Each structure stands twice: as structure tokens, then as C-alpha cells.
Amino acid sequence: MEQKEVLKFDAIVVGAGPSGVASAIVAARGGAKVLLIERSSFAGEKNMFGGAVFLSALKELLPNTWQSAPFERYILKHSWALLSDKTSCEVSYQSFDEPKSASVYRSKFDSWLVEEAKKEGVYFAPSTLVKSLISKNGHVVGVKTELEEIYANVVVLADGVNSILARDLGLRKEYEPKDMVLSVKETRKLPKSLIEQRFNLKENSKEGAAKNFLGGLAKENPPFGLGFLYTFEDTISIGLGVNLEDLNRFGYNPSDLLENLKKHPSVSAYLEGSELLEYSAHLIYEGGYKKLPKLCANGVLIVGDAAGFVNAVHFEGTNFAIISGMLAGETVLSAISAKDFSKKTLSIYKKKLNNSFILKDLKSYKNVMDNLYSRTNSLMNYYPKKAGEFFKIFTGASCKPKRGEFREFIKSFFSQRSLGEFFKDIWAFLSAIIGVLK
Numbered sequence: 125m126e127q128k129e130v131l132k133f134d135a136i137v138v139g140a141g142p143s144g145v146a147s148a149i150v151a152a153r154g155g156a157k158v159l160l161i162e163r164s165s166f167a168g169e170k171n172m173f174g175g176a177v178f179l180s181a182l183k184e185l186l187p188n189t190w191q192s193a194p195f196e197r198y199i200l201k202h203s204w205a206l207l208s209d210k211t212s213c214e215v216s217y218q219s220f221d222e223p224k225s226a227s228v229y230r231s232k233f234d235s236w237l238v239e240e241a242k243k244e245g246v247y248f249a250p251s252t253l254v255k256s257l258i259s260k261n262g263h264v265v266g267v268k269t270e271l272e273e274i275y276a277n278v279v280v281l282a283d284g285v286n287s288i289l290a291r292d293l294g295l296r297k298e299y300e301p302k303d304m305v306l307s308v309k310e311t312r313k314l315p316k317s318l319i320e321q322r323f324n325l326k327e328n329s330k331e332g333a334a335k336n337f338l339g340g341l342a343k344e345n346p347p348f349g350l351g352f353l354y355t356f357e358d359t360i361s362i363g364l365g366v367n368l369e370d371l372n373r374f375g376y377n378p379s380d381l382l383e384n385l386k387k388h389p390s391v392s393a394y395l396e397g398s399e400l401l402e403y404s405a406h407l408i409y410e411g412g413y414k415k416l417p418k419l420c421a422n423g424v425l426i427v428g429d430a431a432g433f434v435n436a437v438h439f440e441g442t443n444f445a446i447i448s449g450m451l452a453g454e455t456v457l458s459a460i461s462a463k464d465f466s467k468k469t470l471s472i473y474k475k476k477l478n479n480s481f482i483l484k485d486l487k488s489y490k491n492v493m494d495n496l497y498s499r500t501n502s503l504m505n506y507y508p509k510k511a512g513e514f515f516k517i518f519t520g521a522s523c524k525p526k527r528g529e530f531r532e533f534i535k536s537f538f539s540q541r542s543l544g545e546f547f548k549d550i551w552a553f554l555s556a557i558i559g560v561l562k
């Protein structure tokens with residue numbers, strides 16, 4: 125009888141997003157035989173984000189070739205706006221220094237990353253869904269795809285936010301809706317010259333802008349969420365992320381909320397004349413440090429979104445993905461040298477994460493989302509409205525005495541909100557800040 129050849133690698137990486145490709149590159153660069161498996165027909169085919177990649181992490185991974193990435197625009201202008209019905213109060217920041225992030229299409233960027241990985245000797249298997257992990261004597265020893273079993277000394281789970289493989293292995297618990305954000309996004313076509321005009325970007329340059337919006341989603345019972353807008357060469361993305369529990373509780377449909385945001389006068393002005401090219405949706409897990417999964421077990425490591433590595437306050441995800449992937453790649457190499465793929469050896473990954481910004485940031489931000497979530501109505505409704513009322517007086521030249529107007533404003537500030545509620549807001553914001561700094 126003909127014997128079937130057993131496919132065996134030093135490492136298998138499941139998922140060709142930024143975290144998976146980064147682990148594959150580092151392991152292969154160090155001499156490991158690595159198979160990178162992706163369920164889509166090409167990397168990035170179904171991946172979505174806001175989005176801009178952070179260049180610092182990319183430079184660490186690919187110091188010589190990062191500049192050849194398919195960047196759309198370098199994000200040099202950022203703004204954060206508080207939206208009420210008829211007002212927008214905006215803080216903006218512009219950098220005249222080296223860009224720190226760049227907008228990319230995931231379909232192009234992830235594919236480019238995979239090409240870089242192939243140059244480093246990584247074997248790439250697209251259109252291959254990993255259905256389950258193979259375990260023997262308490263060790264993960266390979267993966268089962270729809271067609272075959274493939275074996276490896278170590279498997280890196282880089283399968284993104286809903287890592288079913290990590291859940292099935294018992295590395296993580298079921299997510300709770302309170303920790304989940306559902307994001308919806310439209311990609312809209314707009315001529316390059318109009319983008320440059322509307323966002324005040326240098327003509328024919330690669331300058332880009334990113335905007336964030338707080339408020340403007342719903343008049344009553346606003347859900348906890350944030351809107352975003354990014355510029356690309358000749359498209360813009362407009363989207364939002366909303367807490368899943370709030371969506372269920374208030375019965376909102378995320379696309380209705382996105383319509384509300386798009387209709388806000390300060391947002392619609394950017395979209396005028398644009399044409400919808402694509403609508404996409406994705407989950408973000410914000411359980412953070414308090415709900416980290418087990419980061420390794422015998423023969424397995426978990427990286428990027430699969431491990432819950434995101435900092436939603438700063439829209440950081442791809443940098444966490446790339447750096448955690450790199451640390452996992454280094455861990456694979458150490459395990460190969462030690463010829464030991466047990467949890468004990470692989471747990472150096474956790475030490476590396478602890479020494480990096482990843483677990484340091486997740487730890488210091490561990491209460492921020494809970495603190496802000498507890499004050500949803502203040503953040504999403506009350507303060508955006510009050511900020512608008514304040515600047516209406518400040519800029520309005522109403523020909524009424526300012527003293528009276530400001531006194532009226534202060535009176536309304538506290539008559540519509542008890543002192544107790546006000547102190548709760550202050551306490552929540554201060555606790556968030558102190559948590560980050562301590």
C-alpha cells in the first residue's frame with residue numbers, strides 16, 4: 125500500500141494578517157522552515173480596518189524594504205471632533221516631521237507583506253482553511269485543513285479577533301458583548317484633487333488626514349462608540365465602532381448609526397459627491413489586559429488580534445500585531461535551539477511581551493475603556509452638546525452681555541446634570557488618566 129507523505133514544518137502560522145506574517149518572517153529569517161496558512165484566496169482579501177498602519181512597527185520588521193509598501197497617504201493631520209446636533213468642536217494636530225502612519229488598503233498591504241515573507245523563505249498556502257488543531261499527549265503538533273493534516277513543532281495562532289482555534293483549545297473564554305465592538309465602514313470614491321482640497325492637503329502629494337468623531341450617532345440613548353474617517357489616494361473611508369452590548373440593548377442597527385454620522389453637517393461636507401465602492405464590517409475585541417487569553421501552551425503561541433492585543437483609545441492594532449508576531453517568531457527560534465516546544469520553553473514569549481510596550485500598555489490602559497464606558501451618556505451626548513453651547517456664546521457676538529450668557533450656561537450645565545453625576549464624570553476621566561500614568 126502506498127504510504128502518504130507526512131508534511132512537517134518547524135512552524136505553522138495560521139492567518140496571514142500582519143501578526144501572522146511578522147511571526148513567519150522572523151522565524152524563517154532565523155532559519156526555520158515555516159508554513160503560513162491563509163483561508164482567503166490572497167492575503168488581505170477579506171481583512172478590513174480603518175485604517176492606517178503604524179510605521180515604527182513596520183520598520184522594525186522590514187528595516188530595508190518597508191518603504192516599498194503600498195502606502196496610499198501618509199497621515200500627517202489628525203483631528204478629534206465632539207459632535208452635537210448642530211455643532212462640532214474640533215481639536216486638530218498636524219505634524220511637519222516624519223510621518224508616523226500611512227493609510228493602506230488591506231488587500232494590497234497584506235499581499236505585499238506576504239510577498240516579503242516569501243522572499244525570506246516562508247511557504248505560503250492561500251485558500252486553505254485550518255479547521256482544527258491536532259494534539260497528541262497534551263501538545264499541539266499540527267493543523268487539520270479541509271484536505272489534509274500538516275504537522276509542525278509549533279503552531280502560531282494568528283487567526284484574528286474571533287480565534288476559534290484558541291477558543292477550542294481552551295486558551296480563551298467566550299467573549300462578552302460588553303467587550304466587543306462592531307465596526308462598519310464604507311469606502312467611498314472621491315477624486316484625488318477633491319480629497320486634497322477638502323482636507324487641505326498639498327496638491328499631488330501623499331499627505332493624508334485622519335478624523336475621529338465623538339457623538340453624532342444618536343440623539344437619545346447614544347451608544348458607546350466612535351466614528352472615523354481616513355483619506356486614501358482617491359477614496360475615503362468613513363466608519364464607526366460601536367459597543368456590541370449597547371447595540372443589543374438599544375436595538376440599534378450599526379448602518380443606521382453610520383447614516384446618522386454621515387448626515388452630520390461637519391461630516392457630510394467631506395463626503396459630498398462621493399460614490400460608495402464597498403461596505404464592510406468587522407469585530408474588535410477590547411477585553412484588554414484583564415481578559416488576556418493564555419498566551420502559550422505546549423506547541424502553540426497566540427499573537428495579534430487573536431490574543432486581544434489592541435489599544436482602542438489610540439486606534440492601535442497593526443503595531444501590536446506586528447510586534448507580537450515578531451516576538452512569537454523569536455520564541456519559535458529559541459524553542460528550535462532548545463529542541464523543546466513545551467509550554468515552559470514557549471513561555472519566554474510572555475516574558476518578551478511583558479518587556480515590550482504591548483503588555484505594558486495593555487496593563488496601564490486596563491481600566492480606561494470600563495471607565496469611559498461607565499460615562500457613555502456624558503461622553504457621547506452631554507459634553508459634545510455643552511461644548512457646542514459654550515462656543516456658541518464664545519463666538520456668537522449676540523449683542524447680549526457676556527456675563528449673563530455665561531452665567532446662564534453654567535446654570536444650565538448643572539441644572540441638566542446633578543453635581544453627583546458631574547463628579548462621577550470627573551472621577552471616571554481622572555481614574556482613566558491616573559491608571560495610564562501610574
Ligand SMILES: Cc1cc2nc3c(=O)[nH]c(=O)nc-3n(C[C@H](O)[C@H](O)[C@H](O)COP(=O)(O)OP(=O)(O)OC[C@H]3O[C@@H](n4cnc5c(N)ncnc54)[C@H](O)[C@@H]3O)c2cc1C
Nearest residue numbers: 139141142143163173174175176254284307428429441442
Ligand atoms: C474598523 C477597524 C479599524 C481599525 N483601524 C486600525 C488602524 O487604523 N490602525 C491600526 O493599526 N489598527 C487598526 N485596527 C486593528 C487592526 O486591524 C488589527 O489589530 C490587525 O489587523 C490585527 O492583525 P492580525 O494579523 O492579528 O489579524 P487579522 O488582520 O484579522 O488577520 C487574521 C488572518 O487570519 C485569517 N484566518 C482566520 N481564521 C483562519 C483559519 N482558520 N485558517 C486560515 N486563515 C485564517 C484571516 O483570513 C486573516 O487574514 C482596526 C480594526 C478595525 C476592525
